[in-house]
Amino acid sequence: MQPLQTIALISVHSDPANETGRQNIYVRQVGEALSRMGWQVDMFTRKTEINQEEIVQHNPLCRTIRLTAGAKQFIRQEKLIGCLPQFLQQLLKFQAENNLQYRLIHTNYWLSAWVGMELKKIQSLKHIHTYHSLGAVKYIGEQQLDNLAKSRLEIEKTCLETADLNIATCPQQRDYLRDLVSDRGNIEIIPGGTDIDLFGSISQIKARQKLEIEPDQFNILYVGGFDRDRGVETLVKAISKPQLHSKANIRLTLINDSCKINIIEQKRIEKLVWDAGLDNITTFVSRFSRSQLAVYHAAADVCVVPSHYNPSGMVAMDAMASGTPVIASNLGGLKYVIEDQKNGLLFPSQNSFLLARAIFHLLTKPQLRLRMSVMARERVFELFTWDGVAQQLNEIYLEQIGRQNLELLDKSLSYSIQAIKA
Known part of the structure; x- marks a missing residue:
């Protein structure tokens, strides 16, 4: 099977190669399901142990890539935000060393959203983001917010307004995004899923x-x-x-x-x-x-x-x-x-x-x-099967890449017209 294209799923603080944790499972299962549809999927996270493998190959079209960003150990979120610039630089380095250009990236959680927004500033790509949870909900009722909370809220708002598409996992999350974050930005509802081959496999x-x-x-x-x-x-x-x-x-x-x-x-x-x-x-x-x-x-x-x-x-x-x-x-x-x-x-x-x-x-x-x-x-x-989730994402990815092709064509025509007039 020829891969449709190579896409990147970014999950800074949750490792898709780990078996526990809801976001780990979401990213891993989505990545593997997309690879079964023909996408080449690179899933980026950070290295949390010195002896961890840098690349875990899940199948021929899907792999987890662990980048060095900060100390090779578990780092809490209030410290991890300071590692994001290094994570971005390591991702760019990996791309350069492997001659990779991603037409589309799909970020997960607000830490990864920052990486995606910065990457889009310097590369021609489409940015899709899934929130998983919202700071705007977490901090409801709090009178004094620390700098980490303020940073999270600002990143979530900017991402909603600038990403090519934002994914809410249920209608209530979409409503929270609209009521508590911003009335700007594109939102689609795509739920999570479950492994129907595993759950239900034993009586x-x-x-x-x-x-x-x-x-x-x-x-x-x-x-x-x-x-x-x-x-x-x-x-x-x-x-x-x-x-x-x-x-x-x-x-x-x-x-x-x-x-x-x-x-x-x-x-x-x-x-x-x-x-x-x-x-x-x-x-x-x-x-x-x-x-x-x-x-x-x-x-x-x-x-x-x-x-x-x-x-x-x-x-x-x-x-x-x-x-x-x-x-x-x-x-x-x-x-x-x-x-x-x-x-x-x-x-x-x-x-x-x-x-x-x-x-x-x-x-x-x-x-x-x-x-x-x-x-x-x-x-x-x-x-709520992972293949069903991947099918919905597949349609969105193809639509976004199609729009990118049109945008590139418009730019090419514009340059050609300018050259002729010159």
Whole structure:
């Protein structure tokens, strides 16, 4: 297969070659799906360990390229912003050494947006950006913003107004961009996806046998970070309520999927579980592969996503692809992915009472869980596969490159006319 063209996906702080982290997975899965369609995909990130490979070849048309920008170690965002100029220079150096010219770049998250905007100033290319999360939402209600927050807001606003196309992962994120960031700029909605070959590849019976979960236990699963906006506290409070706490057959599995585990947050949630008297029914998981994650999803009776802000809904997609009903906060990508009462249940974010009632509802109605399981898989297969996401991006990429061809043609004609007049 002849590659359509070589394109660059830029993800400064999230490494597509890693198996954990929502943005890592998004960029990797998008890159591989695009390569299956014939694109040559270079995915740029930064090196975080001295002994890391500089290039990871995922398949003949898709690779991760790790650039040196700052120390070869994990660097927090407040420090990482200072490494962006070096990242840009290293990317340009890689292009020069390998005789590469990208007609289109697709940046991810605000740090990468800065790199994309600077690259566009010096090269003829199309710039597409996916936000993943928004500073404008994160900082709502804060009276005093530090310099990092101000920089992020300015970069997100400039990117929205100057990129050739901005991608929101759900309608609510598009509305946030318009209401909180700028009324200028082009926006398209393209959701995230899930790996339907991985999630759903093992039955619940076999998964529970692997994890030694008894058939009569009602297994509640949480997958996500342990920082406060993920809503783990709401889930713990819900399960500690009498209508659920009194049930002897409940089991809680808390999976921390952060790339870099925050020990303080981990200890905080562990103490919360202990204080609620749930330590004897709770299992903590923090080191796992993607294949192991698929087993945990399949072994669950319900997956709870109690986020305060969630623009992607990707955890819900993984669960739904596994045939596991989801109970989630009624916001963002979650209410875009889940059809309430059909393939899952939605509840008001941070409302532990209504979350407890939703869990109890599914606990006592196995036939409803079975029906939701079937409908959840159907919805994912219809709307949220990575190949489907890549197909939408493919159409956008081709349209943008076509526009670039016209722009180059217009410039060429303009120069020719000027030469004739001269």
